[in-house]
Amino acid sequence: MEQYDIAVIGGGLAxxxxxxxxxxxxxxxxxxxxxxxxxxxxxxxxLSESIELLARLGVWEDVRSVxxxxxxxxxxxxxxxxxxxxxxxxxxxxIDLDAFGYNIPNQPLFDVLQAATRQSGLIDRxxxxxxxxxxxxxxxxxTLEDGTEVNxxxxxxxxxxxxxxxxxxxxxxxxxxxxxxxxVMNFSHGIAHEDTSTEFHTEQGPFTQVPLPGNRSxxxxxxxxxxxxxxxxxxxxxxxxxxxTRMRSILGKVEVDGAVQAWPLSSLIAxxxxxxxxMLVGETGHAFPPIGxxxxxxxxxxxxxxxQSIIDAGGPGHAPHAVTAFNRQxxxxxxxxxxxxxxxxxxxxxxxxxxxxxRAGGLAALSAIPxxxxxxxxxxxxxxxxxxxxx
Numbered sequence: 217m218e219q220y221d222i223a224v225i226g227g228g229l230a231x232x233x234x235x236x237x238x239x240x241x242x243x244x245x246x247x248x249x250x251x252x253x254x255x256x257x258x259x260x261x262x263l264s265e266s267i268e269l270l271a272r273l274g275v276w277e278d279v280r281s282v283x284x285x286x287x288x289x290x291x292x293x294x295x296x297x298x299x300x301x302x303x304x305x306x307x308x309x310x311i312d313l314d315a316f317g318y319n320i321p322n323q324p325l326f327d328v329l330q331a332a333t334r335q336s337g338l339i340d341r342x343x344x345x346x347x348x349x350x351x352x353x354x355x356x357x358x359t360l361e362d363g364t365e366v367n368x369x370x371x372x373x374x375x376x377x378x379x380x381x382x383x384x385x386x387x388x389x390x391x392x393x394x395x396x397x398x399x400v401m402n403f404s405h406g407i408a409h410e411d412t413s414t415e416f417h418t419e420q421g422p423f424t425q426v427p428l429p430g431n432r433s434x435x436x437x438x439x440x441x442x443x444x445x446x447x448x449x450x451x452x453x454x455x456x457x458x459x460x461t462r463m464r465s466i467l468g469k470v471e472v473d474g475a476v477q478a479w480p481l482s483s484l485i486a487x488x489x490x491x492x493x494x495m496l497v498g499e500t501g502h503a504f505p506p507i508g509x510x511x512x513x514x515x516x517x518x519x520x521x522x523x524q525s526i527i528d529a530g531g532p533g534h535a536p537h538a539v540t541a542f543n544r545q546x547x548x549x550x551x552x553x554x555x556x557x558x559x560x561x562x563x564x565x566x567x568x569x570x571x572x573x574x575r576a577g578g579l580a581a582l583s584a585i586p587x588x589x590x591x592x593x594x595x596x597x598x599x600x601x602x603x604x605x606x607x
Contacts, residue, residue, distance in 0.1 A: 219367045220246040221532040223358055225346055225381045226374035227251070229260070229322065230498030230515040232329035234372045236273045237523050239338040243532060246366045247333060247341045248358060257474055258400050259434040260325065261286060261413070261426055263317035266516045278328040284427040285315035287411040292464075315411065317513075319426045319434065342366060346375070349384040351492035353536075370535035371494040372522055374515075377484055379500040385491050393482040396421045397444050399437040401476045402428065403459060406468030409433055414466065421481075423462055433467065435459065444478050485554050489546045490539035495522045502550050504557045514553060521545055 222238040224231055227249025235247045262270070270276040289306045308316045333339050344362035349371075351357075358366040358381075373381040382389070409427045416423040421438025428434055437459075439447065450458065452472060460470040483504040489496045498515030522542055529538035 219355065219369070220244045220340070221369050222246070222526075223248060223356065223366055223368035223371040224374060225358070225371065226376060226379075226498075226500070227330075228374065228376065228498075229326060229329065229512060230519065231372075231374035232326070232333055233269070233273070233516060234374050234497055234519045234522075235333050235339050236275070236329065236336065237269070237519050238372070239336045240273055241523060241527065243338065245336075245339045246358075246368055247339050248344075248346050248360065248366065249333075249341055250343050250345045257321075257323070257402060257477060259319050259321050259402070259426060259428065260512050261317060261319045262516075263513050264313060264315070265520075266513050267317055269516055269520060273332070275328050275332050279320055279325050280318075282324045282429060283318040283320045284409075284429050285411045286317050286319060286413055286427065287315045288413070289316060290412055290414045292414060292416050319413070319428060321428070321434075346380050346384075349381050349494075351385060351494065356493045369493065369532035370526060370538065372519070373494055373496045373500045374498050376499050377503055379496070381494065382486065382496060382500055385494050387491055387496065388487045389484050390487070391482060391484045393480065394421075395440060396438045396481040397441045398479045398481055399439060399444065399447060399476055400435070400479060401437075401459075401472050402432060402434050402474055403456075403470050403472045404430075404432050405470050406431065407466070409467060414463075416462065418462075425463065425467070431467075432473075437462075438481065441480065448476055448478065483554065483557075485550065488543050489518070489550065490543045493535040493539065495525075495539055495542050497522055501546075502554055504554055514550065517549065518546060 221243035223246040224235040224238065225248040226234075227247070231247070231249060235245050235249075238245045267276060270279070287308050291304045293303075306316075308314065333341065342360060342364060344360040344364060346358050347361045348359045349356060350359075355367050355369055356371045358368070358371070360366065371381065373379055375381055408431055409425070411427055413424065413426045415425075418438075420440055420443075422436065423438065424436045425433045426435075447455070447458070455472050455476070456470045459472060460468075463470065484499070484502060486496055486501045489501045495518075497518035498512070501518065502514065504511070522538070525538040525542040525545065526532055526535065528541065529535070
């Protein structure tokens, strides 16, 4: 049986990046990636650290033209509650960055990543799904549904929330859901967005506009599940008016284009982020609502740390040592961001006055105290920047 250095399970965005990152180190990669369906119409806001990773992997220039920079991130209180927060704007120039990152449509990004994995001479793709996995002191053996066995020194599990590999190696997860569904759509508008993303905080959750090239933006709109069918049934003119009204017409006339998709909101976190010779990356180890541009960015940070842990341990042959270090290093970042997103989302939904006051007070402090706002931006961009000696 042929032995690989790294096996990557999962052919989505995170899995494709993981396979390319492993091959970039000169390791032979078994990419267990059944042909996925077309990507949905969503977009992904990738922060500068993630953009730098795509650049190192040689794929950023291929998606730059369909991406829009994020230079200002603005939070507006769209509630009608007693305690309301003042507007808060985070500008990349305040921390000496041209942009916080870029908003990229998922489909073009996915297509570029797929092409790059197929062109790599170090990546062998297996399109049969994984059926089972067994770890030993020397390797991990993956059995595919067509009977093929793949042997590797280490594995990166990127097969999502329902991960078969995570289940096979015995890592449990905690899951919880929210009384929310995210409606996702793209729209054109009459007034330029000026590279600004605006997140309205409402009683039902975030209503977030993110720039696309030209006078276009993407939208993630959290609503009560019972309201979904009524919104989806709206005539397009009525939907345009509803979105424009909720946007307070800050971008002028709105025209929604393409399909509107609905995604129930839930969260997940694994009991550990690795075991034996396997590390969990992306939504295999953690998932939460689309707030604050953390989702895929956190997953790509997993991948970077996993690769670095393997290098520090002496290579894929020393995977157990890498897994131990990876689990320890990712714990604080993942748990703190999962808790932070969960707390903010629940604070928006809560009708308890003290909770509303704390949320409003926290945003007011960020607005009024520049050093606190700068610290929040730097930590959001680079976790542990102070510990790591960032200026």
